[in-house]
Amino acid sequence: MEEGLRERKKRETRQRIADIAMGLFLQRGFDNVTVAEVARAADVSVNTVFNYFQTKEDLFLDRSDEVESLPRRVIEERRPGESAVQAVRRDFFDALDTGDWRYGIHEGSDLFARRVRESQSLSARLTVLDYNREEQFARALADAVDADPDDLTPWLVAAQMNSVLRTLTRRFTIRRMAGEDMDRVVEGIRLDATLAFDQLEYGVGDYARRQADTGTPVVTDRVQT
């Protein structure tokens, strides 16, 4: 059953609202734009906006479902002989090479990130989004190993993998927002990612062990570069 005219118009309206909203948000900041303004700019009523989007934040995160579907895709499409971590590592480096936005690492993501940072509510929403991704990882992993529904391990592995991704992305945006050159930052993230995924595979070991005698911490070469 193909898409009727009614459905097409609905989709178009939704998209138009989201696009116009994003334009305003990026230009003036999330908190400085009211839903009423978005509605006016999109030439619809406020109620129509809320008809398509549950909250104002959803206007900003219209494409977040692509982020949430990432874990399942990566885990399911891992190659023969490839472990979960290896698959994620490969996909991450692939995004780095192609400049894909799926891990929040691409040209122009810094304005986006700045706008998020400015707004408490938006930051909170993004944080929740990250938790959802973790949950998706967990479910995908549980399926992949045919685990019991109440098996702890997939959840642990998911949380740890997601931590690595989140940390790398955050690091990218921080350096980018500090004004560093794109190529330089990407190069830096490449090194960071190698360290991070290694640590994910081999563990944090005895990081920050306090020496018995002196009280000075010993930095082991296990995790530290």
Add this chain to the structure above:
Amino acid sequence: MEEGLRERKKRETRQRIADIAMGLFLQRGFDNVTVAEVARAADVSVNTVFNYFQTKEDLFLDRSDEVESLPRRVIEERRPGESAVQAVRRDFFDALDTGDWRYGIHEGSDLFARRVRESQSLSARLTVLDYNREEQFARALADAVDADPDDLTPWLVAAQMNSVLRTLTRRFTIRRMAGEDMDRVVEGIRLDATLAFDQLEYGVGDYARRQADTGTPVVTDRVQT
């Protein structure tokens, strides 16, 4: 300079508001209680409530600073010869033994958890709180090893340690809310925690490696129990 009468009354008022609010929230659910009701029950004006608490959620999370100060305490007080992970592990098991609430694992935390779950805004706030804890871990670790301010490793280790704690706590509340007996759940969490902290130290390895021939995933004994 000791506390004047004025400051004492302020503190008392604040505490009274928080206590009354928490009573109402636990009894009737966070979203079913308005700030106006809290104010009326505490016999103050709405603006007085907002004078002491920035948001409605803060009324529920009055003691959250104790959670946020936990990382620094645990890391700084780690014993001679003890690594970061070992210190956290010990502190976690200690809380388990003494029934302390600092990791959200104690009798009666299930009503609390249920009330959080019911409310989207409250869940979101808790999620942000967890991120703050992660950041505290990172800063404490960075201090502990005298790391560069832009060293990646403390952040990675912090994220992973925090992941473990969050996962264990979530698992506890899920089982508790499912009606399982307290002692039984605590016993289960003890086993879970052992697995989780081991994995944190030694890594997730090649979890969920897909076998070359069959396409069937192999569960390695490295991480899996």
Add this chain to the structure above:
DNA sequence: ATCAATTTTGGAGTCACTTAAAAATTGCGT
């Protein structure tokens, strides 16, 4: 062209939260 289903709109209301200024309370010096 007509009718039923769907989409959009208008209007009234709730609630969290802000701002500014008046009013009440309190601590302190005399």
Add this chain to the structure above:
DNA sequence: ACGCAATTTTTAAGTGACTCCAAAATTGAT
């Protein structure tokens, strides 16, 4: 005990996100 200055509380008015409901407009099929 009294009055003054600082602090706290309240009052009042408003903003903005979001909900609910019913009226109006649009659309697809006949």
